[in-house]
Amino acid sequence: MRAVYIAEFGAAENLEIREVQNPSAPRDTEVLVRVKAAGLNRADIVQRKGFYPAPEGFPERIPGLEFAGEIAAIGENVRNFKVGDRVFGITAGGAQAEFLLTEESLLAAIPENLSFVEAAAVPEVFITAYDAAFDQCELRAGETLLIHAVGSGVGLAALQLAKAHNIRTIGTSRTADKLAKCAEFGLDCAILAADDLIENRPSEFAAKVRSESASGKGADVILDLVGAKYLAANIEALAPRGRLISVGLTGGAIAEKFNLGAVLTKRARIIGTVLRSRPPAEKARANRVFIEKVLPLLAAGKVRANIDRIFSIDEVKKAHQYLESNESFGKVILEIEAG
Numbered sequence: 001m002r003a004v005y006i007a008e009f010g011a012a013e014n015l016e017i018r019e020v021q022n023p024s025a026p027r028d029t030e031v032l033v034r035v036k037a038a039g040l041n042r043a044d045i046v047q048r049k050g051f052y053p054a055p056e057g058f059p060e061r062i063p064g065l066e067f068a069g070e071i072a073a074i075g076e077n078v079r080n081f082k083v084g085d086r087v088f089g090i091t092a093g094g095a096q097a098e099f100l101l102t103e104e105s106l107l108a109a110i111p112e113n114l115s116f117v118e119a120a121a122v123p124e125v126f127i128t129a130y131d132a133a134f135d136q137c138e139l140r141a142g143e144t145l146l147i148h149a150v151g152s153g154v155g156l157a158a159l160q161l162a163k164a165h166n167i168r169t170i171g172t173s174r175t176a177d178k179l180a181k182c183a184e185f186g187l188d189c190a191i192l193a194a195d196d197l198i199e200n201r202p203s204e205f206a207a208k209v210r211s212e213s214a215s216g217k218g219a220d221v222i223l224d225l226v227g228a229k230y231l232a233a234n235i236e237a238l239a240p241r242g243r244l245i246s247v248g249l250t251g252g253a254i255a256e257k258f259n260l261g262a263v264l265t266k267r268a269r270i271i272g273t274v275l276r277s278r279p280p281a282e283k284a285r286a287n288r289v290f291i292e293k294v295l296p297l298l299a300a301g302k303v304r305a306n307i308d309r310i311f312s313i314d315e316v317k318k319a320h321q322y323l324e325s326n327e328s329f330g331k332v333i334l335e336i337e338a339g
């Protein structure tokens, strides 16, 4: 089969399309998926650079954390799917290839209103966003959610989910144009992260968040897709009993200075999360929650896939460079097989 292949860890130029061996035939509860499209993620870039090795049992050189496709074969104990079904889901690697062997517990049926390409833009960002904001941080109607890098894939998924649940939303981005586009998704308050506002003037930023929050006391939940450089401001911007969840680290992993005293007096919670390396049972649970809570919203058109650009698998180098440019608004997708 054809697959994206990291010939050497480093630059996007080191990516190739290679003929590699097909996965083995599915056994037990395994499913073989003929992949039609796969989402590109920041994690693929970090893996390509050699800093995010695939977990045990997943290919070291073939990236891909999410996919949409058709079932080509099933193991003898698969109960919920049959050959030919349209499915999508997350995996810990290897999805950017013509075939992927996975577990039925990690699959969901693609709603009829979504194409394969649209479906490939959903699993990683919607599972991450719902799991982080609603499941782990227990975000409730009437509360305020602050989303950093709101024009990102995860950010737009979180924004739509929040609006579908009657939550007030505040979003940040370094790009004015992305904030303007977020208004179409119902973003209540946009804060341009220009002049390093958030890292250099945290009190000014926190005052703005408080004044824009539903309670006037700050953000109840902060979905942080940026990381260390925003930590001090995040703690200032949290409401009493607020929850800060660290999801992404494009802005660094090591925070120099923040006020732990405020964490105590606010009785705040700081949570870290990762999807890829979770044990299979926990991943399956996140997928079940996605099926129960998010799929109906997708099927009803209340939330939707947000595709910025589609590349063919042969253009994978360009796709990586584009994602790294930070220009994208929403998802970048690789089409693995036409149609």
Ligand SMILES: NC(=O)c1ccc[n+]([C@@H]2O[C@H](COP(=O)([O-])OP(=O)(O)OC[C@H]3O[C@@H](n4cnc5c(N)ncnc54)[C@H](OP(=O)(O)O)[C@@H]3O)[C@@H](O)[C@H]2O)c1
Binding pocket: 041, 042, 043, 124, 125, 128, 149, 150, 151, 152, 153, 154, 155, 172, 173, 174, 175, 178, 225, 226, 246, 247, 248, 249, 250, 251, 252, 273, 274, 275, 276, 323, 326, 327, 328, 330, 331
């Ligand atoms: N923990 C998990 O399980 C999990 C799952 C999925 C994703 N993630 C992480 O979550 C983050 C978002 O993922 P995504 O796929 O939604 O990203 P994305 O669509 O690629 O968007 C990321 C955006 O972040 C902003 N950004 C990049 N570098 C920045 C910096 N140094 N400072 C401030 N803003 C910066 C850029 O937008 P602007 O500059 O225009 O604002 C960029 O477009 C990534 O770090 C990703 O690795 C984690």
